[in-house]
Amino acid sequence: MIECAQLTKRYGRRERRALDSVTFSVRSRGIFVLIGRNGSGKTTMVRILSTELEPTSGSASIDGVDVVTSPTDVRERIAIVPQEAKTVSWMTPMQTASSYLLWRGFSRAEAKARSLASLEKLGMGNSADSLNRTLSGGMKRKVLVATVLASEADVLFLDEPTTGLDPISRREFWSILRETAKERFVFLTTHYLEEAEALADDIGILDRGRLIRIGTLQSLRKSIDYDFSLRIPKDQAVSLPRLRNGELFDGSEDTHILTVEDEAYEISRALAKEGRRFTINPVSLEDIFFYLIVKEGEQTG
Amino acid sequence: MSRLVDGSVVTDVAPMKRNRLNQILASLYVNALYEMKNYPVVLLNTMLSPLSFLILIVFVSHGRLIGEAIEGGLIMSMFGAGTSLLTDMSHLKNDFKLQDMVVSSPATWQTYVAGMALSEIVYSLPALVVLGTLAAYFIHTTPAGFLTMIGVFFTVFVTSIVIGYTFATFSSDIVQSFAFSRLISTLFATIPPVYYPITYVPLPYRYLAYLSPTTYAAELAQNAGGYLSLSPQTYLVDWLVLISVTAILFAVARRKAKWRET
Numbered sequence: 001m002i003e004c005a006q007l008t009k010r011y012g013r014r015e016r017r018a019l020d021s022v023t024f025s026v027r028s029r030g031i032f033v034l035i036g037r038n039g040s041g042k043t044t045m046v047r048i049l050s051t052e053l054e055p056t057s058g059s060a061s062i063d064g065v066d067v068v069t070s071p072t073d074v075r076e077r078i079a080i081v082p083q084e085a086k087t088v089s090w091m092t093p094m095q096t097a098s099s100y101l102l103w104r105g106f107s108r109a110e111a112k113a114r115s116l117a118s119l120e121k122l123g124m125g126n127s128a129d130s131l132n133r134t135l136s137g138g139m140k141r142k143v144l145v146a147t148v149l150a151s152e153a154d155v156l157f158l159d160e161p162t163t164g165l166d167p168i169s170r171r172e173f174w175s176i177l178r179e180t181a182k183e184r185f186v187f188l189t190t191h192y193l194e195e196a197e198a199l200a201d202d203i204g205i206l207d208r209g210r211l212i213r214i215g216t217l218q219s220l221r222k223s224i225d226y227d228f229s230l231r232i233p234k235d236q237a238v239s240l241p242r243l244r245n246g247e248l249f250d251g252s253e254d255t256h257i258l259t260v261e262d263e264a265y266e267i268s269r270a271l272a273k274e275g276r277r278f279t280i281n282p283v284s285l286e287d288i289f290f291y292l293i294v295k296e297g298e299q300t301g
Numbered sequence: 302m303s304r305l306v307d308g309s310v311v312t313d314v315a316p317m318k319r320n321r322l323n324q325i326l327a328s329l330y331v332n333a334l335y336e337m338k339n340y341p342v343v344l345l346n347t348m349l350s351p352l353s354f355l356i357l358i359v360f361v362s363h364g365r366l367i368g369e370a371i372e373g374g375l376i377m378s379m380f381g382a383g384t385s386l387l388t389d390m391s392h393l394k395n396d397f398k399l400q401d402m403v404v405s406s407p408a409t410w411q412t413y414v415a416g417m418a419l420s421e422i423v424y425s426l427p428a429l430v431v432l433g434t435l436a437a438y439f440i441h442t443t444p445a446g447f448l449t450m451i452g453v454f455f456t457v458f459v460t461s462i463v464i465g466y467t468f469a470t471f472s473s474d475i476v477q478s479f480a481f482s483r484l485i486s487t488l489f490a491t492i493p494p495v496y497y498p499i500t501y502v503p504l505p506y507r508y509l510a511y512l513s514p515t516t517y518a519a520e521l522a523q524n525a526g527g528y529l530s531l532s533p534q535t536y537l538v539d540w541l542v543l544i545s546v547t548a549i550l551f552a553v554a555r556r557k558a559k560w561r562e563t
Contacts (some may be wrong), residue, residue: 029444047401047562050405051404051561052401052404052562053407053561053562053563054561054562054563071561072407072409075405075406075407076316076317076407078405078406079402079405079406080402080405081400081402082398082402083398084395084398085397085398085399085401085402086398087397088331088335088393088397088399090336090340091331091335091339092335094337095330095331095335099327099330099331100327100402100403100406101337101452102320102323102324102326102327102330103318103324103327103328103403103406103407103408103412103413104319104324104406104407104408105317105318105319105321105323105324105407105408106319106320106323107320107321107323111323119393122470131339147402151406152317157405201367210316230356
């Protein structure tokens with residue numbers, strides 16, 4: 001289990017809390033995805049759990065080992081690809097992965113063998129000896145992931161590993177992560193909600209340093225009272241009915257309605273009858289995220 | 302093998318036996334060998350600073366100070382290892398986030414810094430080979446004098462590595478690190494009388510020169526090379542100051558340097 005109790009991090013005395021009394025526990029199995037807006041505290045959370053950063057107060061542990069008081073024991077089991085990590089330009093993918101394994105205390109022969117296997121698994125066998133600076137952005141990210149996958153760590157922290165990747169590379173990444181999660185625990189942060197939806201066994205939502213929800217996608221769906229999401233573009237001038245069971249959010253691009261099944265069909269029929277353009281979908285993680293963030297904002301003012 | 306217990310992955314294997322030497326060598330590969338192998342031009346760069354000062358002093362003194370200048374070049378090379386460590390560590394930490402990956406691994410700060418220090422020595426090898434050859438030719442000393450010089454150079458190296466590591470952990474930007482590096486290098490290796498005897502410095506300024514540990518190192522090296530005659534008391538005081546400064550800086554580094562950020 002990953003467990004945090006009243007975990008708080010404040011940068012400087014007068015600064016806002018990057019993490020504010022975060023308490024949760026989640027099984028260390030499969031893929032856990034932490035989502036949140038920029039500056040919500042995702043990276044701070046990852047840095048604390050991966051023993052890079054000390055919290056201001058509170059505790060955190062990985063499978064019962066305290067990350068604050070026993071970092072050395074935790075480091076035996078974890079590996080991280082930090083946000084904004086870059087491959088060293090003067091090294092090759094093979095040198096990158098094998099030197100990381102040497103840092104982890106592998107023999108040279110094993111470091112090379114594991115590095116090559118990992119790079120080949122990610123389809124980088126042919127580029128193993130090219131200089132990192134000659135690789136594309138996606139390939140460079142892959143090198144970093146291959147580097148930690150080559151290790152023996154069974155808990156992997158990946159902080160926004162797919163940022164900047166094209167959609168095809170991102171989907172390739174997803175299948176690698178799914179494969180990895182069969183044997184190891186992956187703690188992933190992202191602000192791509194479709195990524196979280198596609199990968200996560202459990203999802204945590206952070207907002208302004210506070211954990212506002214945690215659970216499976218199913219349980220998050222149940223945490224809001226709506227089943228369907230309707231989006232009506234702004235150029236489709238329509239007079240909307242008064243909502244009985246739903247909520248309406250007036251965005252700059254479209255009008256967004258979250259509502260229950262019956263009302264969603266009712267509105268849809270009315271819009272279709274008028275020949276208006278709109279979309280209707282079951283509530284997605286993006287809808288849940290949007291709803292919870294707005295509600296959290298209303299509550300905290 | 303891993304298994305699931307109460308929804309958590311539990312690893313059954315015994316803790317892996319880790320090769321500490323390889324953990325040290327990893328830094329050597331990353332920070333010196335791979336760079337030298339893939340970008341050979343960097344080898345030239347390491348020679349420039351110590352050799353340029355040496356040539357200048359030799360020309361200005363019409364060759365009279367060649368022994369002192371060679372010793373000064375060696376001291377500067379050793380001290381330069383620490384300033385290079387500062388910028389290299391900062392570069393790996395802030396620009397590549399590589400140090401973050403190492404922090405969250407079984408490598409310790411001791412193995413990381415030892416490896417980085419070793420890499421700086423390897424990086425300085427071209428300069429050290431040239432200066433060592435010149436020293437063998439121009440400096441004639443006793444075995445005790447030779448050992449003294451080795452001790453002095455080693456102490457200067459340790460001091461500079463400790464300074465470099467401490468500043469690197471506080472630096473959050475490579476530009477800031479370069480500024481620190483140039484400042485430290487100027488204050489401790491360029492301004493103090495490292496390439497020539499301290500007696501060349503006018504008296505009121507000599508006291509300022511003694512604020513730098515490299516001044517004591519240069520005195521000891523010049524004494525060992527027969528270019529300066531120190532009294533036994535001064536000899537002892539010089540060693541005492543040099544070792545004390547190193548020990549104090551080491552203690553400060555252990556206490557203040559941040560491997561894990563706070």
